[in-house]
Amino acid sequence: MELNNQAELSPYPVESSRQKENMSKKLLVLLKKLLTSKTGVVGLLIVLTVCLMALLAPIIAPYDPNKIDTANMLKPPFWLINGDLSHILGTDNLGRDILSRLIYGSRISIIVGILSVVVGGLIGVIFGLIAGYYGGIVDSLIMRLVDSFLAIPTTLFCIVFLTVLNPGLFTLIFVIGVTNWVMYASLVRSETLSIKEREYVKAAKTIGVSNFNIIFRHILPNVFSSIIVISTLSIAGTIITESSLSFLGLGIQPPAISWGIMLSEGREHLATSWWLSTFPGVAISITVLGIIFLGEWLRDVLDPRSRGTKS
Amino acid sequence: MTKMLEVVNLKTHFYTDKEIIPSVDGVSFTIDKGQTTAIVGESGCGKSVTSYSIMRLVDSPGKIVDGEVIFEGKDLTKISEKEMRSIRGNDISMIFQEPLSSLNPVVKIGKQLNETLILHQKLTKKMAKQRSIEMLNKVGLPRADKIYESYPHELSGGMRQRVMIAMALACSPKLLIADEPTTALDVTIQAQILKLMKGLRDDFDTSILLITHDLGVVAEIADKVIVMYSGQVVEEADVFSLFANPRHPYTKGLLNSTPHLDDEKDDLEPIKGNVPSPANRPTGCSFHPRCPYVKAICRQESPNLTSLGDSNKVRCWLYEENQEELFYAENIGR
Amino acid sequence: MRGKFSTLSIYALVSILLLAGCTTTSKGATTEVTKEEDKTLIISLGPDLMTWDIHNHTTTTTEAIHVNVFDYLLMRDKVGEIQPHLAKEWNKIDDTTVEFKLNEGIKFHNGEDLTAEDVKFTLERVAKDDTLRSHGDYDTIKEVKVLDDLKFQIITTEPDPMLLSRISRQASGILPKDYIEENGWDHFENSPVGSGPLKFVEWKRDNQVVLEANPDYFGKKVTNVDQVIFRAIPEDSTRVAELLSGNIDIVANVPPSDWERVKSSDNSQIVNGPSNRNYMIFLRTQEGWPTSDVKVREAMDYAIDDQAIVDSLLNGGGTPSLSRVNPGDIGAQEELYGKYNYDVTKAKQLLAEAGYEDGLTIELSGPTGRYIQDREVMQLIAGMLEEAGIKTEMNLMKWEPFVELREQQKFKDGYLIALGSSFFDAGQSLNYYGTDRASSINGYSNPEVDQLLSDAETLMDESARIEMYQRVQDIANDEKPILPLFQIDQYFGVSKSIEYETRMDELIYIPDIINK
Amino acid sequence: MWKYLFMRLLQIPPVLFIVTIMIFVLVYIAGDPVATMLPADASPEEIAQFRHALGFDQPFYVQFGNYILDLIRGDFGESYQYGTSALGLVLERLPATLELATASMVIAILIAIPLGIISAVKPNTVIDFFATSFSVLGKAIPNFWLGIMLILVFSVTLKVLPVSGTGSYAHIVLPAITLGTAMSAEITRLVRSSMLEILHQDYIRTARSKGLKYSAVVIKHAFKNSLVPVITITFLQAAALVGGSLITEMIFAWPGLGQLIIQAVYAKDLPIIQAAVFVTASMIIFINILTDIMYRVLDPRIKFI
DSSP states (O other), rough: OOHEEEEEEESSOOOOHHHHHHHHHHHHHHHHHHHHHHHHHHHHHHHHHHHHHTTTTHHHOOOOOTOOOGGTTTTTTTTTTTTOOOGOOOTTOOOOHHHHHHHHHHHHHHHHHHHHHHHHHHHHHHHHHHHHHHHHHHHHHHHHHHHHHHSSHHHHHHHHHHSHHHHHHHHHHHHHHHHHHHHHHHHHHHHHHHHHSHHHHHHHHHHTTTTIIIIIIHHHHHHHHHHHHHHHHHHHHHHHHHHHHHHHTTSTTTSOOOOOHHHHHHHHGGTTOOOOHHHHHHHHHHHHHHHHHHHHHHHHOOOOOOOOOOO | OOOEEEEEEEEEEEEEEEEEEEEEEEEEEEETOOOOOEEEEEESSSHHHHHHHHHHHHOEEEEEEEEEEEEEEEETTTTTTTHHHHBTTTEEEEEEOTTTTTTTTTTTTHHHHHHHHHHHHHOOHHHHHHHHHHHHHTTTTTSHHHTTOOOOGGSSSSHHHHHHHHHHHHTSSSEEEEEEEESSSSSHHHHHHHHHHHHHHHHTTOOEEEEEEOHHHHHHOOOOOEEEEEEEEEEEEEHHHHHHHHOOHHHHHHHSSSSSTOOOOOOOOOOOOOOGGGGGGGGGSTGGOOOOOOOOHHHOOOOOOEEOSSSSSEEOOHHHHHHHHHHHHHHOOO | OOTHHHHHHHHHHHHHHHHHHHHHHHHHHHHHHHHHHTTEEEEEEESSOOOSEEEEEEOOOHHHHHHTTTTOOOOOTTSOOOOSSSEEEEEEEETTTEEEEOOOBBBOOSSBBOOOHHHHHHHHHHOOOOOOOTTTGTTTEEEEEEOOEEEEEESSOOOOTTTTHHTTEEEEEEOOOHHHHHHHHHHHHSSSOSSSSSSEEETTTTTTEEEEOTTOOOSSHHHHHSEEEEEOOOOOHHHHHHHHSSSSSSEEEGGGGGGGHHSSSEEEEEEEEEEEEEEEEEOOOTSSSSGSSSSHHHHHHHHHHHHHHHHSSSSTTTEEEESSOOBBBTTOOOOGOOOOOOHHHHHHHHHTTTTTTEEEEEEEEEEESSSSTHHHHHHHHHHHHTTTTTEEEEEEEEEEHHHHHHHTTSSSSEEEHHHHHHHHBBBHHGGGGEEEEETTOOOOOHHHHHHHHHHHHHHHOOHHHHHHHHHHHHHHHHHOOOEEEEEEEEEEEEEEEEEOOOOOTOOOOGGGOOOO | OOOHHHHHTTHHHHHHHHHHHHHHHHHHOOOSSSSHOTTTTOOOOHHHHHHHHHTTTHHHHHHHHHHHHHHHHHHBBOTTOOOBBBHHHHHHHHHHHHHHHHHHHHHHHHHHHHHHHHHHHHHTTHHHHHHHHHHHHHSSHHHHHHHHIIIIIIISOOOOOOOOOOHHHHHHHHHHHHHHHHHHHHHHHHHHHHHHHTSHHHHHHHHHHTTOOOHHHHIIIHHHHHHHHHHHHHHHHHHHHHHHHHHHHHHTHHHHHHHHHOOOOOOHHHHHHHHHHHHHHHHHHHHHHHHHHHHHHHHHTTTOO
C-alpha cells in the first residue's frame, strides 16, 4: 500500500492531459489517507473550525468585540463566582466580551498566519527557483543573501523592520513573510538543483522550451508538495511570532483584534484575572496544534522522503 | 541425522488496528545438522517472518501466537529474553538481504564485527580485533585490516555481504539463517557468495537455513527444500526429488516460471494471478484460485500436509485422494 | 524487551535530579542573599540607569538614581517647594543675575571640596555644549561668575523667571571639576563621584546599580541602610512578583490590575501620590480638519468622562482637571483643577451646531507602553467619543515611532499624550499654547495668549506673572486647542517594613525613606 | 577538510558585509534617533539644532561612507543613548546571553533526548503520549506567556525559585526553561521521529540478531544514527535561541544582549544595533560552520567537498 501511494504521488512529471484526472484521483487518495490518520482528522477538524469561526464571526459572536462596557469589567467566566452566562468566557479590562473577541481575533491570526506564509513563500520560491536553475553567480549571490538573512535572528529582524515601518496588519504580514523567505528559498533551490538534472527537463531544454516555461511548467509543480508541507508547518510558527511581536508592542494595534494582542494585553492581569490571557493562549495552542497535526500528516502523505526510504 | 532445529506448528500473527494477519500459519519443519535447508516462496508467503520468528526478532505488531521452535532441547519461544540473547549471534546467527542497509552506516566495520565477539566470547578488544581480521580474511576479503577501519558505504555490495557473513560466522554458530543473502547482488557476485557459504558451511560445520525465492540458488546449495505459500508449508522435499518430481501444483508453477539453461522450451509460464494478501486468504486451499487442477473440494476445505512415504510431504487434495489421480494429474501437468 | 531501559531511566533520573539539585541550591542561595543583605534597600524603577553623564539623558528613572549621588544647588521638597540645598542662600542682583552662597565644608566622595568652580564647570558645560541632551533646558544661562570658593553668580542671557526651577531639577547636580578634568569623562562615567547621600559602588548594566551610604554627607544622611541597590526589571509583572516574594523593597509603576494583589499581600503595600503629569489630547486647529471648529473640540471635551476613565482604568488614581498646570506649579489656575466636562447630550448638540448632525470620523494617535494604561485610556476615549457620535479611529504605536509621528506632524486630527512638567512652572507647560510652538503641532494661534506668554517669560514679578499664566489657562479652557484630561498619580509597591512617600517630581530620595 | 573549512570561512566576510548594509539601510530609513533622545516636550528648534550637532542632517552617502570607514577600522562607534563604545556594550552583555542560551540548550537536550528515545522505543504508551503532547504544545505556547506563568507558580506561589535577575544557579532555571521549552519540543519531536525511523532499519535487526541487549541496540546503534539530524537541528535552533532570548531576558530581567538590543532598536541606536547584529551574526555563522563539520564527522557518508 505504501509503495502504491508512493508511486502515485511521487513527483514525476505528468502530462497536462492526464493532470486533471490525476489531480482528482490524488485528492481522493489524500482524503482516504487522511481518514486513516486520527491526528490528521483532528487537525483538519480544528483548522476547519477556526476557519469557519473567522468567516462567520459577525454571525456567531454574541457581542461587538470592541464594545466597551465599564460596568462589566473583568467579569470572570460563567462557571466562576460572579460570572454568568451573558459573558460565557468573561470580559476583559474594558468590559469587552472575551468570547466575541476570541471569535473575531481568529480572523487576524488566520490572515496573518496564512498571508505571511504566502508572502514568504512567494519570495522564497522565486529566488529559490532562480538560484537553483541558473546556478553560477546568480546562485552564489542569492545564497549569500540567504546566509545573511539566516545570520540575523528572526525576532531581531522583525523588531528592526517593524520600527522602520509603522505597525499595521499588512506591514506585519510583510515583515513576518520577509523574514521567512530564506527557508523556502533554500528548500526550493536544493530541490530545483536535483530536478533540473532529470531527463525530462533536459529533454525539454533540447527541444527549445524557454527557461521560463521550464521553471514554471516543469520544475515548480514538482517542488510543490514540499512547499505545501513546509508552509503548513510554518503557519503555526507565524501565529506565535505574531503574538510575540504583540508582546513587544510591535504587533497589530487596537481596535484590530488578534489572539496575540489579547494574550499580551491580558498578561498584566494574569495573576488576578487569568481568563484574559488564558483563553487566547489556549486558542493559539489548539490552532497551532491542529495545524501541526495537519502539516505532519501532509508531510507523511506528500513527502516520500520523510517516510524513511532506505538509502 | 540429528535434528538441529525443529519448528512445530509455528504461528506468527500481525495485529493491526483492523485485523489479524496470520503471516505464518502453522508451519512445521526440521533442520538437520550440517545440512542446508531452503525455504522457497514468493514474497509475502511468510518465509522471512518464519526466520525472524525462529530468532524471536518479530517486531510489534507481530507476535508468535503458537507453536514451538526446538533448538538443542529448548523451546526458543518460551525461554527468557536474556537466554535468547545468548543464543542470538552465538548459536544461531543471521544474514540479511540488503547488505548495505543491514550494516550500521555510522559505525566502522571493525566495531560492528567486534561487538559479537566481545559480547559472546568475552574477548578483549585487542583479541576481538585479531579474530575479526581473521574472519574478514576467511570470507575472502583482501586487505582485511583496511576494511576493518572502513565504513560500510566505502565497500561494494559483495564485500558488504562478505562482511555480514563474517559477522554471522564470527562465533561459529550452529545454525546460520540466511535471508535472501544473494538477492540484492549481481549475478557474478551471487555465485561467489554462494560458493563462500558452501565452503564455510563445511569448514564450520554449520547448518544453514536459507530463505530465498530463487530456485537457482536452491539448486546450487540446498539439501532440503521447503516450499511455502501463503503462510503455510505446501511441500517439503529433498532437493533432488523436488526438481525432478515436484508434487504441489504451486511448486510446479514455480519451476515452470524459472528459466533453465538446459531447458529447450523458449517461453516460461508464469503462475497466473497474484499471491493472496495474508489478511484476505481464500477459503479452502489458499492456492485454489491460481491452481490449474482446482477441484470442488479445494474451494471448501484446506488440505493437510501429507507424508508421501519418504521424507517428502505435500499439502494438496490431489495427493490425499488416491495415487492414480496423482499420476493422472502429473501426466497432464507435464 | 520492555523494562530493559535501565540506562535510559538512569539518565532520565539524573536529569531530574540535576534539576531538583538546582532547585535546592537555589533555596540556599536566596536565603543566604537575604541574610547577607539585611541592611540593603533594593529598589526597582523598571528600566536600567541610562548613563552617569547627568547632562546626557532625559529619563526620570535615571534622574531618580542620580539625585542620590549628586546634589542640586536647590532642591524641591516632597510637595514641590524649592528649598536650599548645596546653596544655603541666594539673592537676585538684577533681572539677569542671581548670586548664590554655598554651604561650607561640602565634600565630594573622593574627599575634595565642592566649590563655586565646580558649579561653574557643571552649569557652563550643559549651557554651552549643544550636543548634550539637556542643553535645551539650560541655554538661558550665559555665564557662571565665581566670586570666591563659596560665592558665585549665575548670569542669564535675558531675565529668566524660571532660573531657580531650572537648577533644581533633572541634570542640575553638581559635578567634581578636578576629578573629571584629571581622569576624563570615560573614567567618570565608569566610576562617578558626586557629593550626595549615596556613593557609587558598581554598575552592572541592565542588571543593577549598587550604591552605599555616604557617612560624611553634609545633609540628611542615610543611616538605616548600608547599601542601596537599584535593579533593572523592565517587565511590570516581574517587578510585582519580586515585590510580592519579598526580594525587593520598592518597585515603581505597579499596574492598576495588581494594586489589589499588592495591598492584600502580607508583606507589601501600595503607596501613591500625585505626580506632575497629565493626560491630554492635542487637537488640530488648522483649516481643513473638523477639529478646527471650536465646537467640535468642545463636543469632544463633553463626550469624554474623565472621572470614569480615572475610576475604571486607574482605580481612582488621578484627578480630572481642565488645565494641565497642577496646583503646586507656579502659575496654576486652581479653579480649573478637579473639574471636568461630561454631558453627552450637550456634546451631540454641539456637534449638531457645528454641522455634524450625522456624526463625524476623526483619527487620534497615541503611544503604547509609555504611560500608565495608555493603550486602554485611548480605547476607552474612543469608545466614549463614539457614544457622542464621533467615530474615532485609533492609531496606536510604540513610543519611538509615536515621537517621530509627532515631530514630523504626520498625525491626523490629534493625539493623546501624558506630559509632565519638571520645572513646576506654568512657563514650561503653557508654552504649547504659543503660536510659535503650536505651529509645529496643532496650529493654535491666539495673539492675546502669545502676548501674555512672551511677557511672562521674562517678567520677574512673580505675582503678575502668575496672573498672566492663569489668564492663559482660562483662554485655553474656552478655546480648547488641547483637552487636558486628568492628572495621574504615581504608584509604588512598597514593602511593609518601609515608610515611603512619593515625590511630585517622581524621584526617589533615599534619605527620606524610613526603614521601620 | 581544511580546504572545505577555508572555503566556508571565505564566505563569512561577504555575508557580514551584506548584513551590515542591510541593517544600516533599514535603520537609516527608520529615521534618526534625535527626537527620541530629547525630552517629550523638546521644541522643534531644539530638535533641529541637536540633529545638526550630531551630524544627522548630512546626506545618506556621507553618513554611510563615514560609517563604513569607521567599521573597517573596527570602530562601531559610540552608542547614542549611553555615549560609550557600542561594541563594548555588546560584548559586556554577551556572556549573560551565552550563559542563558547554553543553560537552555542543556535543559532542552536533557529533557528532549531521553523523552524522544523512550517515546520512540515504546510507541503508543503513556510516555509516548506525553512526549508527543509536549513536542506539540512546547511549540504552541508563546514563551512570554510561559515565562510569566512560571514566575507566578514557582516564585510567587511556591517560592522555590527566584523571580528574576542573576546571582546563583537558581536564577537561571526559570529563564532557561522558558527559553528552552520550544527548542526542547522541537528536539523531542525530531529524536522521536528519527528514532522511530531508525528502529525499523535493517541494521537494527542485524544488531539485535547479534544478541545485543535492546537498550544497547538503541543507544549504540540507533541513537548514534539519529544524532545527525538532531545535532543539526539543535545547532540551528541555537541561532533561534539568540532571537528568542530577547523576550525571555526582558521578562526575567536577565542582563543580556536582548534588553540592550530591544532598547537600541526602539531608540534607533544604530551603533548598538549594528554591533549586536554583527556579533550575533558572526556567532551564528560560526555555529553553522561548526554544525556542518559535526555533521560530516558524525555521518561518514558525507564527504567534505
